[in-house]
Every structure is written in structure tokens, then in C-alpha cells.
Amino acid sequence: MDVKCIIFDCDGVLVDTEKIGNGILLEMAAEHGFEMKLEDAYRDFNGRNLKECFLHIENAIAKKLPDSFENEYREKSFEAFKTQVKPMEGIVTFLNKLKIPYCVASSGPLDKIRLNLEVAGLLDKFENKIFSSYEIHSWKPEPGIFLHAAKEMGFIVEDCIVIEDSKAGVIAGIRGGFKVYGFANGYNNEDLEKEGAVLFNSYAELDFLLQV
Template sequence: MQASASKKGKGDYRMAFEAILFDCDGVLVDSEKIYVSVEREHLARIGLDYEIDEYMDRFQGLGSDDFWAELDRDHRSLGKGPLPESFGSELDAATMERIDRELSEIAGIKQFLDIHEGPRAVASSSRLQRLIHKLQHTGLYAYFEPHIYSGEQVANGKPAPDLFLHAASRLGVDAATALVIEDSANGVKAGLAAGMTVWGFVGGGHSHQGHTEQLLEAGAHKVVDSHDDLAGLLFNSKKPN
């Protein structure tokens, strides 16, 4: 089932979906602002300076292997050779320190999940153990377990459709009846490639000017700005308390 393209905004939008597939970072947990801050800071130290719009457009939602390959290619293009051997471990350590200190769930998600009935899954580009850690840290793990899927578990990461198709298969639902909630252009493209309805989400702390337009340009059928907004569209306009 496909929705027609729509501008951001609230309205009477009645649709039934067999399952909801959520991206994690920036949709369930407010981690993208941490990742972007730490990554851009560390990359600048090795000469890779990206404007925020370019960074979000190129890298947000990208599978881990593709992310590192792109950074390595950029570093080599500067005549600096491959990324420094210690870069990945240093970035990981700095990121996890910030996550353990600052990470919280996106406002309204627990109230939404308390209302939602039916199959649902997490489908994230994050490495599986880190994905589980973030969900446990924010108290969201029990809402999804065992349907928590990582890009590590499929051959091709987002923007390829593999991860969303894998999640739908494990849930036992037809891809065409699934709704994807995504905050990145790469994630939107992955959901569309899987033949699913995709709604963009711009309620995370990392959302920036042009984010809505970026998701619509990637093909999102609709963009919502909060989990209250999402609940209003899916649950007869009744929002969580």
C-alpha cells in the first residue's frame, strides 16, 4: 500500500499498515546529534571538514562499511593516504562516552509504543551490539525485542533495501503493507526500494533547516515532526497523553 507524496503538516490521514519499521538513531533515540557532533569534530582534526548540510546528506543513515569507505576515499583524495589506524577506535571511544552520558529517547516514543498494537521492528544501520545498548540504555529494548535488526545482518546497507526486507520477512509481513519511519535520505531511499510506504521524521535534536525538504526530495511520502504527530495520523487523531 502506497501513500501519495505529501507536504509536511497535520491532517486527516487514515491508513492501515500491517507493521511499522523504525530506524533507531534520530527516530527512537536522540543519538544523531551526538554522532554528528563527535564525528565532525574528529574528522576536522584529520583534515576532513564538512559543512553540516553536506555531511547529513552524504552520511546520515549510510551503512557502516559504506560510511568508512567514503571517509577513507575522501582522506586519500587529499593526498593523506588511508585513514589513520587509530581513528576508528578513538572515534568509537569518544562516541560511546557521550552516548552513555547524554543519550535519551525521542520525546513521545514510549507513549506512542504503549498505544501501538501490531508488529513492529527496529531496522538500523548501527552495529548490532551498539544498537541493543542504545535501546537498553533508553528503556526501549523491551518494546521491540526480538525484532531488532542491524545493517550488519544483511549483505547491503541502506540505501539498499536489504535491511527493511529482512525485517519484514522476520516479522512475517508483506513489504507492501509496511510503514517505514526514517530520518535520513538514505533510509528513505532504502524503504522505497523495498516497496514500502515511507514517512520522514524530523523530531530529533539533529534536525536542521532543509531537513523536511531533503526527505521529501528523497521520496518520502509524508514528513512528521514528532511522535505526537505520528500518533495523530495513525490512531484516529488521538495523541498520547
């Protein structure tokens, strides 16, 4: 395959946020009787719309979360992201070597994506190449955000690959007709491979696989 454009997911692919966000969510949900291990949260929550995660929690505890829950979660996670977010290991070197166009397509709100990229020191590399599900009202596992990103970047699906770390993201990419590479983190390997992703364990390995 002649790769002409790379579409990156954000959290867990470009920036190391998953432990932070999931940790806060599980801590808050525990106050309402919800229990889940962090590794299970990686599998069940990563890549999904936040409202779907809340619904999962509500179904498990058989009651509605408080109306203030979402705003409180966003406030707590934004504060944590401002100081704790780091770039994924090897991503800066990988991006600096790329000779083809690339962008980021995430289920998160635009301001959250920009904040995480800025704190991680990556925002300048993605300026004017950031696409959010909130802009088109289509969330993974639907393929809309990846199809939108490819179109806005000026490429057809067959020219692009998707880099993901979540089951929902891989499903979205495959549904859209993309070849998907799954960033294995020890928790998601089986799920990503089962959904059709080509696994890689580091950006050095991805660089070797793609040769772009």
C-alpha cells in the first residue's frame, strides 16, 4: 500500500492521557457505587463518546448519575491534563521523520484535543489539521470522523491509514474502509487485533512497518 496520509487518533496515540482520564472517571464513579479496574476501563471506555461511558456506568449501578457529573468530570480532567499530559514515547521523532501529510481525528471536543496537544508540545505540528467528532456530530465506532478527516485533507480512503488504540476507533476505521494500525498497550492487544488492526508496540516499530 502506498500511504499518502496518516490519520491519528489523539488520546493514547499522540498524547498519554488515558490513565489520567480513566482514573478520574473511576474515582468519581466509585462515589456512586461503580467499581471497575483501570485495565477494564481502557478496554471499555477508550475511544468512546463520554456520554456512552456515563450510560455504561448508569446501567451498572441501575441509577442515573447526578446532572452535575459531566461538568465536574470535565473540570477535574481538564485541570489534570494541564499539568500531567505528556507526548507518547517516540511520537515526536516519528512525526519529524514523516514526509507525507498527517492529521488528528478524535471523538473528543476540539478544545480538549487542542489542550492536550499543547501541553504535550505537539500543537504546532497539528495546527489546521485537527478534526473533532463534535464538529460533525458523529462518534466512533461510526466511521464519520475518519471519512471527514480524509476528505478535508484532500485524500481518498485508499490513500490513508488510521492509527488507533481503542476498539471503537479500530471498528470506525475498518467500517470506513481504512487500513488501521493498532497501538498495542498490553490491555488492548486482543481487542484491536480481533477487529482487524495491524498491531505495533512502538513508534520505532511503526516507522519500520510503514517506511514513510
